[in-house]
Amino acid sequence: MRSPFIGRGLALLCIVAFFTWTAVRSIGAGPASPKLPFPKADVDSPLAEAKGQETVVLAGGCFWGVQGVFEHLKGVHSAVSGYAGGHIESPGYETVSTGLTGHAESVNVTFDPSQVSFGTILMVYFSVAHDPTQLNRQGPDTGSQYRSAIFYSNDKQKDIAIAYVKQLDAAQVYPRKIVTQIAPLKAFYRAEEYHQDYLTNHPNDPYIVYNDLPKISNFKKNFPQLYQ
Numbered sequence: 001m002r003s004p005f006i007g008r009g010l011a012l013l014c015i016v017a018f019f020t021w022t023a024v025r026s027i028g029a030g031p032a033s034p035k036l037p038f039p040k041a042d043v044d045s046p047l048a049e050a051k052g053q054e055t056v057v058l059a060g061g062c063f064w065g066v067q068g069v070f071e072h073l074k075g076v077h078s079a080v081s082g083y084a085g086g087h088i089e090s091p092g093y094e095t096v097s098t099g100l101t102g103h104a105e106s107v108n109v110t111f112d113p114s115q116v117s118f119g120t121i122l123m124v125y126f127s128v129a130h131d132p133t134q135l136n137r138q139g140p141d142t143g144s145q146y147r148s149a150i151f152y153s154n155d156k157q158k159d160i161a162i163a164y165v166k167q168l169d170a171a172q173v174y175p176r177k178i179v180t181q182i183a184p185l186k187a188f189y190r191a192e193e194y195h196q197d198y199l200t201n202h203p204n205d206p207y208i209v210y211n212d213l214p215k216i217s218n219f220k221k222n223f224p225q226l227y228q
Helices: 011-026 063-070 118-129 155-170 206-222
Strands: 054-060 076-084 104-111 148-152 181-184 188-190
Touching: 054 063, 054 076, 054 118, 063 076, 063 104, 063 118, 063 206, 104 148, 104 188, 118 155, 118 206, 148 155, 155 181
Parallel strands: 148 181
Antiparallel strands: 054 104, 054 148, 076 104, 076 188
């Protein structure tokens, strides 16, 4: 279990995590890079004619980096770190970190469908926010609480997500199959305040430097028209 005050905050432990990640990567179980340019979703909803709000909850490892990415996506109103997909009410970081509650560290993304399509949300999620081929891990973090998951809010989101995964796998965009869970959103619980905007507030944290700032850089490089 990682503590935000110890495991994530101390440079020594973060460096150890980084070299552990490198060792795992060397035996073929580490992060996979996608083929570029990353494809848009063939099945997508058109931009809405009027402004509005729509929500989806996305999990992809530590929520710090996922939140940081989506805070930079044009058309996103808010990105909130929290917990979803578990079987107890009102979970906290310490209990979720045990891996026994069934929750995943997640981000509640609220966006304007007149400015950004759901397919575009997923394109960013699958390409730069995390590696969707890693099962129950992401970088140095392991356990089901770090799984890749889309918790959809409606059937249209579900259909687009399923179609996009099939599209990416068929095109072999990644060297391994995508393992992202696609499930209905039952509940989302906001994480503790010290987790909110962590990347923005702690850009020099070694964990952020090694694991999350590269996501922001890749987003800005690969999708400059979407970055804000």
